[in-house]
Amino acid sequence: MALPDAPSGRTGRPPRTSRAEILAAARRILERDGWEKLTLRRLAAEAGVSTMTLYHHVRDREDLLIQLINDLADQLPPPDLSGSPRDRIVAASTAMHDALAAWPWAVEVLTTDGFLSRLGESALRIVEAIVAGAVDHGCTPQQAVHVYRSIWYYTVGEILVRAHSRRRRPDGDQPGETLFSGPDPSLGRLDPARQPHMVAIGDRWGEFAAQDTYRLGLRAFVDGLLARAGSAEPGDPAT
Amino acid sequence: MALPDAPSGRTGRPPRTSRAEILAAARRILERDGWEKLTLRRLAAEAGVSTMTLYHHVRDREDLLIQLINDLADQLPPPDLSGSPRDRIVAASTAMHDALAAWPWAVEVLTTDGFLSRLGESALRIVEAIVAGAVDHGCTPQQAVHVYRSIWYYTVGEILVRAHSRRRRPDGDQPGETLFSGPDPSLGRLDPARQPHMVAIGDRWGEFAAQDTYRLGLRAFVDGLLARAGSAEPGDPAT
DNA sequence: GCTACTTTTCGTACATGTACAAAAAGTCCG
DNA sequence: CGGACTTTTTGTACATGTACGAAAAGTAGC
Numbered sequence: 194m195a196l197p198d199a200p201s202g203r204t205g206r207p208p209r210t211s212r213a214e215i216l217a218a219a220r221r222i223l224e225r226d227g228w229e230k231l232t233l234r235r236l237a238a239e240a241g242v243s244t245m246t247l248y249h250h251v252r253d254r255e256d257l258l259i260q261l262i263n264d265l266a267d268q269l270p271p272p273d274l275s276g277s278p279r280d281r282i283v284a285a286s287t288a289m290h291d292a293l294a295a296w297p298w299a300v301e302v303l304t305t306d307g308f309l310s311r312l313g314e315s316a317l318r319i320v321e322a323i324v325a326g327a328v329d330h331g332c333t334p335q336q337a338v339h340v341y342r343s344i345w346y347y348t349v350g351e352i353l354v355r356a357h358s359r360r361r362r363p364d365g366d367q368p369g370e371t372l373f374s375g376p377d378p379s380l381g382r383l384d385p386a387r388q389p390h391m392v393a394i395g396d397r398w399g400e401f402a403a404q405d406t407y408r409l410g411l412r413a414f415v416d417g418l419l420a421r422a423g424s425a426e427p428g429d430p431a432t
Numbered sequence: 433m434a435l436p437d438a439p440s441g442r443t444g445r446p447p448r449t450s451r452a453e454i455l456a457a458a459r460r461i462l463e464r465d466g467w468e469k470l471t472l473r474r475l476a477a478e479a480g481v482s483t484m485t486l487y488h489h490v491r492d493r494e495d496l497l498i499q500l501i502n503d504l505a506d507q508l509p510p511p512d513l514s515g516s517p518r519d520r521i522v523a524a525s526t527a528m529h530d531a532l533a534a535w536p537w538a539v540e541v542l543t544t545d546g547f548l549s550r551l552g553e554s555a556l557r558i559v560e561a562i563v564a565g566a567v568d569h570g571c572t573p574q575q576a577v578h579v580y581r582s583i584w585y586y587t588v589g590e591i592l593v594r595a596h597s598r599r600r601r602p603d604g605d606q607p608g609e610t611l612f613s614g615p616d617p618s619l620g621r622l623d624p625a626r627q628p629h630m631v632a633i634g635d636r637w638g639e640f641a642a643q644d645t646y647r648l649g650l651r652a653f654v655d656g657l658l659a660r661a662g663s664a665e666p667g668d669p670a671t
Numbered sequence: 672g673c674t675a676c677t678t679t680t681c682g683t684a685c686a687t688g689t690a691c692a693a694a695a696a697g698t699c700c701g
Numbered sequence: 702c703g704g705a706c707t708t709t710t711t712g713t714a715c716a717t718g719t720a721c722g723a724a725a726a727g728t729a730g731c
Contacts, residue, residue, distance in 0.1 A: 205708030206697035232687065243711045245689085254688065304589075304596040317627055325629040334633045343586070343649035350589025353543040388556055390564040394573045410582035410657070417656025418649070444678030445727040472718065482681045484719085493718065 196252060212250040215240050216264055219257065228298035233257075258302045263313035265296065271315075272322045278330035282340070282415050285322035290348050290407060297356045303349050331422040340418045347414055351407045435491060451489040454479050455503055458496065467537035472496075497541045502552035504535065511561045517569035521579070521654050524561035529587050529646060536595045542588050570661040579657045586653055590646045 196212075218240040222231050233254060237244040251257040269292055272285040293299055302308060312320065323344060327337035385392045457479040461470050472493060476483040490496040508531055511524040532538055541547065551559065562583060566576035624631045 204698045204706075206695080206710085208709065209696095210709095233689085234687075245712080246710055248689075249709065304592040306593060306597045314623075314626065317622075317630070321627040321630050324633065328629050328632075334636050337629070338633060338637055339645060339648060342645050343652070346589035346593060346645075346649065347582070347586040347653075348589065349593060350543075350585035350587065353592060354545060354585060354588060357543040358545045383556075384553075387553065388560040390567050390576070391556070391560050393567075394563065394577060397573050398577055406578060406581050406585075409578060410585065410653075413582070413656035413660060414586075414649075414653050415656070416659065417652035417654070420655065421652060443676075443728050445680085445725075447679060448726095449679095471716080473716080484682080485680050487719075488679065 196250065208249070210240060210242050210246065210250070212260070215242075215247060215250050215257075216260060219261055220264070223261075223298070228296075231298060255302050258299060259308065259311050262296065262299050262302070263311075263316060266292065266313060266315035269315060272319055274322065278326040279415060279419055281329075282323050282326035282344070282419075283411060285319045285326070286344050286348060286411055286415075287408070289319045290352065290411075293348070293352045294355065297359070300349075300353050300356045303352065309345075327419070327422070330419050332419070333423065336418075336422060340415075343418060344411070344414065347410065348407075351410075435489065447488070449479060449481050449485065449489070451499070454481075454486060454489050454496075455499060458500055459503070462500075462537070467535075470537060494541050497538060498547065498550050501535065501538050501541070502550075502555060505531070505552060505554040508554060511558055513561065517565040518654060518658055520568075521562050521565035521583070521658075522650060524558045524565070525583050525587060525650055525654075526647070528558045529591065529650075532587070532591045533594065536598070539588075539592050539595045542591065548584075566658070566661070569658050571658070572662065575657075575661060579654075582657060583650070583653065586649065587646075590649075 215236070219231060219236055222235060222239055226235075233247055234244050236257075237247055240247075247257075251260065269288065272281070272288050274281055276284065293303065309320070320341060323341050324337045327340040328334070332340060383392050454475070458470060458475055461474060461478055465474075472486055473483050475496075476486055479486075486496075490499065508527070511520070511527050513520060515523065532542065548559070559580060562580050563576045566579040567573070571579060622631050
């Protein structure tokens with residue numbers, strides 16, 4: 194078993210299909226049929242190959258998606274490095290968010306720390322921009338890592354909720370959608386006696402679209418994180 | 433098709449199995465065999481029922497997990513409502529986070545806005561506490577929703593990354609784990625010329641465990657969110 | 672008890688990701 | 702050219718969630 198393309202020895206049967214051809218076939222499916230259709234069997238058919246042959250070029254489905262992400266990241270414009278450190282963090286995070294939001298198939302694969310270690314150079318530019326911004330603002334290295342990780346969690350959470358919600362209501366981000374319009378009133382209905390504040394909010398729950406939530410939340414988050422720059426180390430028990 | 437338990441008419445074959453029995457069987461599997469073993473086929477066997485019979489009591493697997501979450505949430509202690517509004521938000525969010533972190537099987541199901549509409553009363557107490565804290569601090573209703581949603585995204589992201597990462601390295605949260613110790617050096621290796629700040633951080637990437645990251649990030653986030661209380665509406669393009 | 676009708680239960684089938692081991696198709700040395 | 706060896710390719714099999722429709726098992730009216 195191996196995942197070559199960089200030939201180890203030079204003996205044995207030469208591969209008939211390259212990793213690049215498989216990725217190209219995957220992109221073809223993404224564009225033509227949509228990401229729901231990107232299954233291993235269909236990909237194998239598109240590449241003119243047996244299903245199990247795919248496993249010689251990718252470790253598993255997740256590996257395939259990661260390679261696709263790196264592929265597409267190469268076509269992103271590099272992050273904007275002008276502006277204050279704080280603005281650079283915001284810009285890089287937003288770029289990361291927007292790219293992922295455009296690749297709904299990518300969300301299956303984002304939720305692991307190990308994913309970071311497999312990013313290609315283009316994607317790493319964004320991580321570097323965030324970390325550099327934090328350091329330039331005065332964060333310690335530990336704090337810079339903390340800034341990156343926190344933003345990463347927030348971004349992944351927003352992306353996943355958005356993509357997953359869209360899967361069930363494919364009409365996208367309806368600004369007016371209500372969080373409490375679910376189909377099972379018996380379980381989670383609001384009671385003015387028990388949830389007075391939620392009731393008071395009433396139908397304003399869905400008042401802004403997901404983008405606004407992310408934009409505003411990100412700025413609040415970055416400000417809160419940077420306010421601690423240089424002071425107590427993260428890990429400090431003091432609040 | 434229906435999901436009764438509250439009898440609609442009174443004619444027809446009476447059910448042999450109740451929703452409660454199925455949930456009980458599911459909890460038995462969770463405790464005895466671990467959550468990886470909670471499949472519909474196994475659950476059906478445990479409940480002494482055919483697989484497809486399950487679909488008369490739950491809409492699908494996701495519905496099953498949501499009902500389990502609400503079940504377990506009933507046994508959580510209510511959130512701590514003493515302290516300042518800010519402290520209440522932090523306490524409620526932490527309680528939510530810790531509960532979800534203890535239920536790795538729950539993470540599959542958290543990533544949709546619609547999930548909120550299906551929460552039972554116990555789980556809603558936490559949401560209400562967060563919203564109430566924000567309002568009491570001086571947030572507008574819209575801002576309070578924004579506070580809740582942002583914290584929700586951050587929490588879900590952290591939980592998902594943690595659970596997913598643990599699935600591949602079942603040894604849990606190793607404090608010393610390095611983000612850049614992945615198995616594919618050819619893709620994502622750090623280059624001092626291109627990622628100087630990341631390189632400078634070196635092996636400090638994994639210096640704190642996930643809990644600390646969440647704790648600290650949450651406080652920074654809440655502070656950043658509350659700093660905007662009452663001022664410009666969210667949605668304001670400024671900043 | 673018999674006949675409609677309703678509701679619950681279940682058997683079968685399909686798509687999916689992937690493990691395993693056998694088969695196929697090359698290269699290299701003599 | 703012949704055999705040994707290596708690498709690639711593939712066929713088969715299994716567990717999973719779930720759609721579909723038929724079978725089973727009760728109730729209500731007569």
